[in-house]
Amino acid sequence: MAQMTMVQAVNNALDVELGRDKSVLVFGEDVGQNGGVFRATDGLQAKYGKDRVFDTPLAESGIIGLANGLAMQGFRPVAEIQFFGFVFEAMDEIAGQAARMRFRTNGRYTCPLVVRSPFGGGNKTPEMHADSLEGLFVQTPGLRVVIPSNPYDAKGLLISAIRDNDPVIFLEHMKLYRSLRAEVPEEAYTVPLDKANVVREGRDLTVIAYGAMVHTALKAAEELAKQRGVQAEVIDLRSVNPIDIETIVTSVKKTHRAVVVQEAQRSAGAAAEIIAQINEHAIYHLEGPVLRVTPPDTVYPFAQIEDEWIPDSAQVLRGFDKVLSL
Amino acid sequence: MADTAMLRKPSDVTDDVLLNLYTEMVRLRVFDRRCVRLQRAGRIGTYPPLEGQEACQVASTLALRRQDFVVPTYRDYGAMMVHGVPMEHILMYWNGRAEGCEIPDDVNVFPIAVPIATQLPHAAGLAWAAKLRGIDQVALGFFGDGASSEGDFHEALNFAGVFQIPVIFFCENNQYAISVPFRRQTATQTIAEKAAAYGVRGVRVNGQDALEVYRAVRSAVEQAAAGGGPTLIEALTYRYGAHTTSDDPSKYRDPSEADAWRERDPIVQLRQSLVSWGLWDDEAETELLERLESEVTAAVARMEALGPPNPDHLFDCVYAELSPHLERQRRALRAELKDWEGTDQ
Ligand SMILES: Cc1ncc(C[n+]2csc(CCOP(=O)(O)OP(=O)(O)O)c2C)c(N)n1
Numbered sequence: 001m002a003q004m005t006m007v008q009a010v011n012n013a014l015d016v017e018l019g020r021d022k023s024v025l026v027f028g029e030d031v032g033q034n035g036g037v038f039r040a041t042d043g044l045q046a047k048y049g050k051d052r053v054f055d056t057p058l059a060e061s062g063i064i065g066l067a068n069g070l071a072m073q074g075f076r077p078v079a080e081i082q083f084f085g086f087v088f089e090a091m092d093e094i095a096g097q098a099a100r101m102r103f104r105t106n107g108r109y110t111c112p113l114v115v116r117s118p119f120g121g122g123n124k125t126p127e128m129h130a131d132s133l134e135g136l137f138v139q140t141p142g143l144r145v146v147i148p149s150n151p152y153d154a155k156g157l158l159i160s161a162i163r164d165n166d167p168v169i170f171l172e173h174m175k176l177y178r179s180l181r182a183e184v185p186e187e188a189y190t191v192p193l194d195k196a197n198v199v200r201e202g203r204d205l206t207v208i209a210y211g212a213m214v215h216t217a218l219k220a221a222e223e224l225a226k227q228r229g230v231q232a233e234v235i236d237l238r239s240v241n242p243i244d245i246e247t248i249v250t251s252v253k254k255t256h257r258a259v260v261v262q263e264a265q266r267s268a269g270a271a272a273e274i275i276a277q278i279n280e281h282a283i284y285h286l287e288g289p290v291l292r293v294t295p296p297d298t299v300y301p302f303a304q305i306e307d308e309w310i311p312d313s314a315q316v317l318r319g320f321d322k323v324l325s326l
Numbered sequence: 327m328a329d330t331a332m333l334r335k336p337s338d339v340t341d342d343v344l345l346n347l348y349t350e351m352v353r354l355r356v357f358d359r360r361c362v363r364l365q366r367a368g369r370i371g372t373y374p375p376l377e378g379q380e381a382c383q384v385a386s387t388l389a390l391r392r393q394d395f396v397v398p399t400y401r402d403y404g405a406m407m408v409h410g411v412p413m414e415h416i417l418m419y420w421n422g423r424a425e426g427c428e429i430p431d432d433v434n435v436f437p438i439a440v441p442i443a444t445q446l447p448h449a450a451g452l453a454w455a456a457k458l459r460g461i462d463q464v465a466l467g468f469f470g471d472g473a474s475s476e477g478d479f480h481e482a483l484n485f486a487g488v489f490q491i492p493v494i495f496f497c498e499n500n501q502y503a504i505s506v507p508f509r510r511q512t513a514t515q516t517i518a519e520k521a522a523a524y525g526v527r528g529v530r531v532n533g534q535d536a537l538e539v540y541r542a543v544r545s546a547v548e549q550a551a552a553g554g555g556p557t558l559i560e561a562l563t564y565r566y567g568a569h570t571t572s573d574d575p576s577k578y579r580d581p582s583e584a585d586a587w588r589e590r591d592p593i594v595q596l597r598q599s600l601v602s603w604g605l606w607d608d609e610a611e612t613e614l615l616e617r618l619e620s621e622v623t624a625a626v627a628r629m630e631a632l633g634p635p636n637p638d639h640l641f642d643c644v645y646a647e648l649s650p651h652l653e654r655q656r657r658a659l660r661a662e663l664k665d666w667e668g669t670d671q
Contacts, residue, residue: 029503030505030506033577034578035577037504037573055505055510057475057510057511058442058476058503058506060476062477085440086442088441124371124422126371126400126440127438127440266655296641296659297651297652297655298640301424301640302426302427302635303421304422304423305635305639309659315662
């Protein structure tokens with residue numbers, strides 16, 4: 001076992017899969033020679049050669065379109081969108097093409113590609129680099145959307161994503177890239193793509209989060225226990241499409257109260273979907289409405305005010321208090 | 327190779343323009359170097375240096391008329407300043423402040439394009455607007471060599487060719503898109519030759535030679551204004567520094583490359599010419615540098631004098647009018663931030 005940051009775990013997962021399976025290809029802007037702007041692909045071109053790990057011209061639609069063509073011919077492309085804010089350029093190739101290729105061809109062609117991309121706020125990046133856009137893909141049938149919250153999951157989920165037979169959007173929160181280290185086995189292992197993870201057990205309140213918000217929620221949960229002796233159960237969703245509603249419902253049946261913490265804007269995203277599904281599956285177990293703690297429905301702000309816009313643990317804690325009071 | 331081996335003073339450019347070209351280039355360099363230091367000291371955020379590309383940005387913009395539009399990328403804040411955007415706004419922008427986006431009403435500059443090549447169709451739209459309205463206004467869209475791979479570049483050129491509109495596409499070919507070298511970006515020898523595919527004029531100039539750039543853009547403006555349609559200008563140049571302050575160019579290029587380009591530095595070359603024409607001397611140089619250093623210092627002071635950002639701004643310009651739904655969210659955020667340390671709420 002080695003201590004790894006999340007970006008090292010991503011690199012290691014790619015390394016393991018490139019080594020295991022000749023059909024795995026890694027490409028995108030600056031991923032080859034430069035090893036990626038976050039060093040996620042560092043050293044891989046030197047190790048596996050320019051045919052398998054390569055720089056592309058600067059064209060996102062081209063990158064994903066190329067990946068689709070390769071995937072339909074049996075390759076396992078892992079394509080990088082340098083920052084998820086630039087995924088709009090590739091929207092048709094992802095949502096219009098990759099997501100529905102299996103359906104349109106009655107299964108004759110499929111696009112088992114992985115789109116890896118850094119995203120998320122709190123890093124004082126320039127404009128348009130920090131949006132949480134997963135909601136767009138939660139709405140897209142045919143795609144999986146996976147968001148790890150720690151180095152161990154990142155590696156195991158990325159390996160599962162590469163081996164999965166459907167297109168996977170794999171989102172890596174920039175704030176988590178280097179902020180935590182964890183034990184990560186050097187060899188290959190998988191973490192299932194559609195199983196949420198209970199990261200803190202509790203009997204009084206179910207908290208559902210993913211990505212960097214898992215850590216914010218955990219911090220608020222500790223504070224809640226300290227201040228009021230109330231025990232929150234925190235669920236790390238890992239996948240926002242599909243959503244593991246069984247794990248959520250099991251928890252809600254025990255706690256009778258739930259809150260979703262999300263970094264993306266409030267409306268029509270993963271949180272909305274989670275709450276709808278809780279209503280569908282567990283409404284008679286609830287003692288009060290399920291709330292969400294999120295930023296407002298405004299454009300992702302300029303760097304100097306992003307920390308006020310993104311919920312912090314104090315705001316999340318106030319959200320817990322409110323859910324418990326209703 | 328001496329790029330500005332002009333023995334004789336040019337007769338087609340006034341002394342004022344010659345001096346303006348020079349002083350604006352030096353202004354950008356002084357500004358740029360200060361910004362890199364400010365970023366290192368944590369006083370501004372991530373910053374994309376432009377050093378080496380001064381002739382491209384200054385000479386192209388000075389060849390425009392005041393009514394013409396500058397349509398910039400993130401690296402063209404130099405051109406923006408030359409066309410009239412206040413220096414402190416540029417500083418505020420790179421320091422992550424909404425105030426940095428403000429463009430004075432009488433300054434025809436578009437917002438900084440962050441997603442690559444998205445500004446080029448806008449430039450075509452601006453030019454089409456001028457043509458529809460029958461006004462004499464040219465749009466100049468900047469882009470990098472990397473941007474020539476994006477669909478938006480090709481779509482914009484094609485539209486410009488089909489509509490025959492007064493637009494100039496100005497490529498600062500600095501040979502790299504972050505780490506990816508020009509030869510890995512395209513199989514053509516030049517960007518300029520791509521224009522032919524769209525029925526657009528394409529020219530290539532030495533981007534280290536302010537006069538050559540100035541003349542090329544001036545002629546493109548004249549043609550566009552006379553109804554002669556679009557031009558693609560490719561200026562061959564080099565960024566001496568990193569792609570941005572978060573980039574490490576030693577990962578992908580040999581430092582000797584930058585050294586070779588510095589020998590053809592646009593500022594040094596023009597200074598030599600100005601001196602030989604009797605338009606410049608050491609005293610003028612010292613005076614200029616002092617004036618520019620204090621201009622930058624004053625702009626930095628104005629940036630740093632801004633109070634904390636006002637959270638109300640988050641809601642101000644999302645829609646023409648705030649919906650009741652957003653009004654509720656604004657009230658909720660205000661309440662949340664009441665006990666927030668460090669805000670003035
Ligand atoms: C659509 C899009 N994809 C990727 C990026 C990330 N990115 C920022 S600058 C850059 C390279 C741009 O190169 P070039 O167009 O040559 O301009 P230069 O930076 O050299 O001025 C990349 C890939 C982006 N900003 N937008």
